[in-house]
Amino acid sequence: MKRTFTLIAAVVAAALVFVWFARDPAWDWSLPGEVPAPQVPADNPMSSAKVELGRWLFYDIRLSGNETMSCASCHIQALAFTDGVSRSIGSTGVAHPRSSMSLVNVAYASRLTWANPLLDRLEDQALTPLLGDRPIEMGLRNGVQRFGELLRSEPNYSELVRQAFPGDADPHSMLNGVRSIAAFVRTINSFNAPYDRYMRGDAQAMSESAERGMDLFFSERLECFHCHGGFNFTDSTTHAGNDVDRVGYHNTGLYNLNGVGAYPADNTGLFDMTGEPRDMGRFKAPSLRNIAVTAPYMHDGSVATLEDVIANYERGGRRIEDGEQAGDGRLSPYKSEFISGFELSAGERADLLAFLESLTDDSVLTDPRFSNPFVR
Amino acid sequence: MLVRPFAALTAATICASCSQWDQPVNIPFIATWQGEPIDCSSEKSALTDLRFYVSNVQLVDAEGQGHDVRFATEMTWQNDAVAYIDLEDGTGSCQNGTADTYDHVLGVAGVREYHGLRFTVGVPFKLNHTNPLTAKPPLDDPDMHWHWRSGYKFLRAGVRTDDDGFWIHTGSAGCQGTVGNITGCTFPNRIEVVLPDFVVGEDAVSIDLTELLTGVDLDDATRSDCSSGPPEESCLAPFAALGIDFTTGEQNGAQRVFSVQ
Numbered sequence: 001m002k003r004t005f006t007l008i009a010a011v012v013a014a015a016l017v018f019v020w021f022a023r024d025p026a027w028d029w030s031l032p033g034e035v036p037a038p039q040v041p042a043d044n045p046m047s048s049a050k051v052e053l054g055r056w057l058f059y060d061i062r063l064s065g066n067e068t069m070s071c072a073s074c075h076i077q078a079l080a081f082t083d084g085v086s087r088s089i090g091s092t093g094v095a096h097p098r099s100s101m102s103l104v105n106v107a108y109a110s111r112l113t114w115a116n117p118l119l120d121r122l123e124d125q126a127l128t129p130l131l132g133d134r135p136i137e138m139g140l141r142n143g144v145q146r147f148g149e150l151l152r153s154e155p156n157y158s159e160l161v162r163q164a165f166p167g168d169a170d171p172h173s174m175l176n177g178v179r180s181i182a183a184f185v186r187t188i189n190s191f192n193a194p195y196d197r198y199m200r201g202d203a204q205a206m207s208e209s210a211e212r213g214m215d216l217f218f219s220e221r222l223e224c225f226h227c228h229g230g231f232n233f234t235d236s237t238t239h240a241g242n243d244v245d246r247v248g249y250h251n252t253g254l255y256n257l258n259g260v261g262a263y264p265a266d267n268t269g270l271f272d273m274t275g276e277p278r279d280m281g282r283f284k285a286p287s288l289r290n291i292a293v294t295a296p297y298m299h300d301g302s303v304a305t306l307e308d309v310i311a312n313y314e315r316g317g318r319r320i321e322d323g324e325q326a327g328d329g330r331l332s333p334y335k336s337e338f339i340s341g342f343e344l345s346a347g348e349r350a351d352l353l354a355f356l357e358s359l360t361d362d363s364v365l366t367d368p369r370f371s372n373p374f375v376r
Numbered sequence: 377m378l379v380r381p382f383a384a385l386t387a388a389t390i391c392a393s394c395s396q397w398d399q400p401v402n403i404p405f406i407a408t409w410q411g412e413p414i415d416c417s418s419e420k421s422a423l424t425d426l427r428f429y430v431s432n433v434q435l436v437d438a439e440g441q442g443h444d445v446r447f448a449t450e451m452t453w454q455n456d457a458v459a460y461i462d463l464e465d466g467t468g469s470c471q472n473g474t475a476d477t478y479d480h481v482l483g484v485a486g487v488r489e490y491h492g493l494r495f496t497v498g499v500p501f502k503l504n505h506t507n508p509l510t511a512k513p514p515l516d517d518p519d520m521h522w523h524w525r526s527g528y529k530f531l532r533a534g535v536r537t538d539d540d541g542f543w544i545h546t547g548s549a550g551c552q553g554t555v556g557n558i559t560g561c562t563f564p565n566r567i568e569v570v571l572p573d574f575v576v577g578e579d580a581v582s583i584d585l586t587e588l589l590t591g592v593d594l595d596d597a598t599r600s601d602c603s604s605g606p607p608e609e610s611c612l613a614p615f616a617a618l619g620i621d622f623t624t625g626e627q628n629g630a631q632r633v634f635s636v637q
Contacts, residue, residue, distance in 0.1 A: 113524075116524055118525070118526045118555050118558070119524070120554045120555070121554075121556070124507075124523070124555040124556070127509075127521075127523035128523040131518045131523060134545075141472075144516070144518060174509055175510060178509075265608075272605050273549075273550065274550050274562070275562060
């Protein structure tokens with residue numbers, strides 16, 4: 001009798017321990033010690049089933065209206081989850097006004113997309129590319145129904161969604177689908193670039209040229225770090241231990257139409273959201289991590305190379321000689337005070353480029369955890 | 377002893393002011409173009425879209441006093457605050473549309489004599505910034521939601537003439553806060569409709585797309601649109617027709633698009 005009781009107690013204890021670990025909310029981010037964990041919405045905790053489901057969905061072309069593109073079509077791993085073209089093309093062939101942004105370390109972005117101050121959760125942002133009709137991106141018509149049917153009809157998804165959302169009476173929902181995609185995207189982290197290894201004490205990780213470039217980057221002379229500072233090289237960064245809302249939008253003097261500071265009508269930046277004249281041409285400073293593999297540059301992909309980007313900042317704004325977009329961005333009344341211009345020698349320019357190249361983390365570009373699960 | 381008569385009096389007062397909700401209300405909506413009905417398959421000019429949310433519906437008595445219409449809530453196109461009108465059927469030019477149509481508001485009002493109708497085209501602020509994936513019908517249709525602006529598209533309307541066309545989406549813009557925690561919007565962009573001669577039970581509300589598209593060139597071979605964004609000059613004329621000052625998002629005059637038919 002006593003033996004039976006002990007056995008039952010042991011089984012119950014083992015079950016409790018199992019349940020405890022299975023439900024442990026602490027997700028292993030596998031981050032270097034100095035890097036804080038990202039914020040995770042309270043209603044969408046991380047789990048391995050959710051991340052696994054999200055990875056499949058991220059690469060699933062059935063989430064576009066005509067089954068031709070997935071999230072990964074505009075967010076290609078080898079290009080740090082950008083797409084290499086100036087303006088992304090949607091599933092029906094319509095060009096987006098904007099260039100695809102990198103998803104690397106997007107879990108740390110205090111705001112999402114190029115210039116939307118309202119969007120701070122990937123779960124909300126995902127609805128625009130999936131369902132938006134101006135422009136059509138993935139164009140998932142009747143998305144709520146189709147997303148639900150996909151989760152129900154695909155056995156692998158149906159099992160994963162039940163594991164990922166165990167308390168949900170009807171887990172096969174678009175809501176849970178976008179939660180899963182968001183959870184997967186939060187895992188795409190990069191802190192293993194030569195720059196990171198150098199900062200962790202490996203003096204050989206960066207070349208001497210890159211070291212000199214780093215000094216230039218963080219100098220008051222060049223001012224780069226004011227907008228591209230912090231561990232993620234953008235001033236719009238947050239993390240789990242942070243409760244200050246930091247987000248920066250900047251006019252970099254890229255356009256000055258008609259001499260009044262205007263930007264092309266389909267790409268006015270923060271102004272499009274707020275209607276405030278002072279917000280004309282203000283866009284979020286993107287993270288510079290992996291910047292060497294994410295050409296072309298700027299919100300509209302209108303600058304082909306990093307050399308050209310640096311040249312615009314040296315000049316204190318871009319000058320467009322003729323055509324509809326003619327104008328001297330250096331003279332824009334809306335330009336950020338940090339875009340004041342500077343002069344570089346040829347050697348310094350090479351050093352700055354070497355530093356920017358030291359931000360490329362080859363591991364995130366090849367990590368099988370982030371790769372296409374449909375390709376075996 | 378003192379409380380009981382007072383309570384009875386209060387109950388009687390409430391009953392008198394709201395009377396019985398015995399008057400059925402059925403408000404039909406129809407779309408017109410140059411004085412004729414228009415649909416997705418009309419020849420020459422056709423609808424490409426026409427869907428909107430109606431709220432704050434009131435019937436107006438002889439003294440000009442408004443009296444609430446309570447929406448029937450047993451159907452999915454209405455809840456107690458918002459009714460969804462969908463006048464496109466997904467055929468012909470309405471490539472982005474749906475087969476289902478909802479062409480009337482159903483409800484009840486107190487029994488009395490009425491001489492007019494007023495309503496808002498829009499979703500009230502406290503419901504406007506909910507998540508469409510968790511909202512109750514009719515606010516659960518992502519086609520009617522503006523994910524990047526946060527909030528619903530109050531009105532989607534469009535007309536095509538041969539290869540030319542124009543469409544408009546209205547909704548609140550310039551909102552503050554973050555999705556899920558929107559605190560206000562600089563440009564409310566709600567359309568206030570007042571129809572003094574409307575006779576409930578006899579009349580319909582006509583949406584005159586000719587008025588909406590006054591000032592829009594349908595023969596310039598350019599398909600244009602207005603998405604209620606601050607920089608869009610293409611919004612100026614349609615917003616004026618809807619009685620909204622495009623620079624403030626507030627009503628600044630009578631709308632000309634909705635009329636008694």
